[in-house]
Amino acid sequence: MSETTEGGPGIDDLDARLLLLLTDEPRLGVLECSRRLGVARGTVQARMDRLERRGVLTGFPPAVDLAAMGYGLTAFAVLEIAQGKRGEVAQRLHAIPEVCEVHATTGEGDLLVRMVAQNNADLQRVIDRVVNVEWVRRTSTSIALSTPIPTRVRPLLERAVR
Amino acid sequence: MSETTEGGPGIDDLDARLLLLLTDEPRLGVLECSRRLGVARGTVQARMDRLERRGVLTGFPPAVDLAAMGYGLTAFAVLEIAQGKRGEVAQRLHAIPEVCEVHATTGEGDLLVRMVAQNNADLQRVIDRVVNVEWVRRTSTSIALSTPIPTRVRPLLERAVR
DNA sequence: CGATCACTGGGCAGTATGTATAGGGTATTA
DNA sequence: TAATACCCTATACATACTGCCCAGTGATCG
Numbered sequence: 001m002s003e004t005t006e007g008g009p010g011i012d013d014l015d016a017r018l019l020l021l022l023t024d025e026p027r028l029g030v031l032e033c034s035r036r037l038g039v040a041r042g043t044v045q046a047r048m049d050r051l052e053r054r055g056v057l058t059g060f061p062p063a064v065d066l067a068a069m070g071y072g073l074t075a076f077a078v079l080e081i082a083q084g085k086r087g088e089v090a091q092r093l094h095a096i097p098e099v100c101e102v103h104a105t106t107g108e109g110d111l112l113v114r115m116v117a118q119n120n121a122d123l124q125r126v127i128d129r130v131v132n133v134e135w136v137r138r139t140s141t142s143i144a145l146s147t148p149i150p151t152r153v154r155p156l157l158e159r160a161v162r
Numbered sequence: 163m164s165e166t167t168e169g170g171p172g173i174d175d176l177d178a179r180l181l182l183l184l185t186d187e188p189r190l191g192v193l194e195c196s197r198r199l200g201v202a203r204g205t206v207q208a209r210m211d212r213l214e215r216r217g218v219l220t221g222f223p224p225a226v227d228l229a230a231m232g233y234g235l236t237a238f239a240v241l242e243i244a245q246g247k248r249g250e251v252a253q254r255l256h257a258i259p260e261v262c263e264v265h266a267t268t269g270e271g272d273l274l275v276r277m278v279a280q281n282n283a284d285l286q287r288v289i290d291r292v293v294n295v296e297w298v299r300r301t302s303t304s305i306a307l308s309t310p311i312p313t314r315v316r317p318l319l320e321r322a323v324r
Numbered sequence: 325c326g327a328t329c330a331c332t333g334g335g336c337a338g339t340a341t342g343t344a345t346a347g348g349g350t351a352t353t354a
Numbered sequence: 355t356a357a358t359a360c361c362c363t364a365t366a367c368a369t370a371c372t373g374c375c376c377a378g379t380g381a382t383c384g
Contacts, residue, residue: 011231019224019226022223022224023223023224026221026222026223026224027221027222029370029371029372030371030372030373031370031371031372032371039331039332040331040332040333041332041333041372042330042331042332042333043330043331043332045372045373046330046331054230055227055230056226056227056230056231057224057225057226057227058225058226058227059188059189059224059225060188060189060222060223060224060225061184061185061188061222061223061225062181062184062185062188062219062221062222063219063220063221063222063223064181064218064219064220064315064319065217065218065219065220066315066318068216068217068218069172069173069218069318069322070172071318074265076265076267076274086310087310090310090311093310093311094310094311096317097317097318097320097321098317098318099311099317100311100313100314100315101309101311101312101313101314102309102310102311103236103238103306103307103308103309103310104306104307104308104309104310105238105304105305105306105307106304106305106307107302107303107304107305108302108304109304111310112238112304112306116318140269140270141269142267142268142269142270142271142274143267143268143269144265144266144267144274145265145266145267145268146265146266147263147264147265147266148248148249148252148255148256148264148265148266148273149252149255149256149261149262149263149264150263151262151263152262152263153226153228153262155258155259155260155261156228156231156233156259156260156278157226158259159259160231191339191340191341192340192341193339193340193341194340201362201363202362202363202364203340203341203363203364204362204363204364205361205362205363207341207342207343208361208362
């Protein structure tokens with residue numbers, strides 16, 4: 001099997017370059033991509049299909065800037081919860097719109113929660129609502145002051161270009 | 163000014179429905195959106211332009227599933243760093259490809275870092291590299307076991323549909 | 325050697341896009 | 355109330371892209 005077209009669960013050079021290209025200019029169509037990459041249109045089409053089949057490329061969701069939408073504050077909470085109640089707690093957190101992300105983790109805390117709010121008063125309300133969820137034992141909250149590195153995948157893609 | 167078409171920094175009903183639609187089916191074109199929303203094509207075009215101008219809609223980046231790319235492990239680290247060295251530390255973290263996200267926070271820690279790795283040995287290496295960054299005083303690392311709530315914006319958009 | 329696979333290059337019908345314009349509805353303002 | 359501004363509708367046209375199909379080629383695999 002050619003290492004050029006198959007890298008196990010990974011991606012190959014052309015895949016990576018395609019994803020990088022799309023990362024930089026997401027609105028590009030298949031045809032334009034093929035031109036930039038110097039390959040046939042069908043190839044790009046096949047690669048994109050394959051990346052989607054493999055689950056690497058899951059789509060092109062609209063990137064919404066919550067700050068521009070009025071939710072300028074972000075906070076993180078580490079929740080320590082009652083034994084075996086992770087599912088229940090997660091479900092309740094799910095019902096809070098401002099909760100944007102939850103991870104179950106090892107270590108001191110059990111759940112890491114990311115949430116947003118429109119202003120300080122609003123943040124207070126959201127935090128209260130989160131920490132008062134049933135089965136939440138202890139919490140530790142911090143407010144995000146800035147984001148030195150926003151969510152990024154680029155470096156990992158660049159490394160795959162070899 | 164009509165509250166129907168302007169909500170300060172926020173978005174109005176049609177904006178929200180458009181974003182929701184695109185969230186669910188990002189590949190939809192302008193024309194298809196207009197059909198689904200029951201408005202004229204030009205309207206959708208104008209709304210999208212406006213949302214981009216306002217910075218609410220920042221683009222349609224390809225969503226890459228790191229797990230499918232081989233980076234199946236995610237970990238979080240809270241870093242406590244030397245006074246006034248946030249910039250320097252951030253810069254060094256920037257050079258580590260596996261570091262996917264960094265926030266400066268209030269509270270016990272100073273920086274919250276999200277990173278990924280391919281396997282346990284790899285994770286060990288990445289964590290070592292992160293915690294050994296200059297000016298990092300103390301660290302607390304946890305591994306993500308699962309993600310009960312993946313990054314989402316939907317609930318906030320749904321609330322804007324009124 | 326034959327089979328399989330990926331890429332190329334071409335073609336075709338259908339459809340979307342960018343752009344522009346005219347008209348109607350409605351709200352803010354003088 | 356009239357003027358102004360804004361948003362939406364509806365329509366048009368030229369251009370461009372998409373999905374789909376196919377034949378040919380070179381490389382790898384058994």
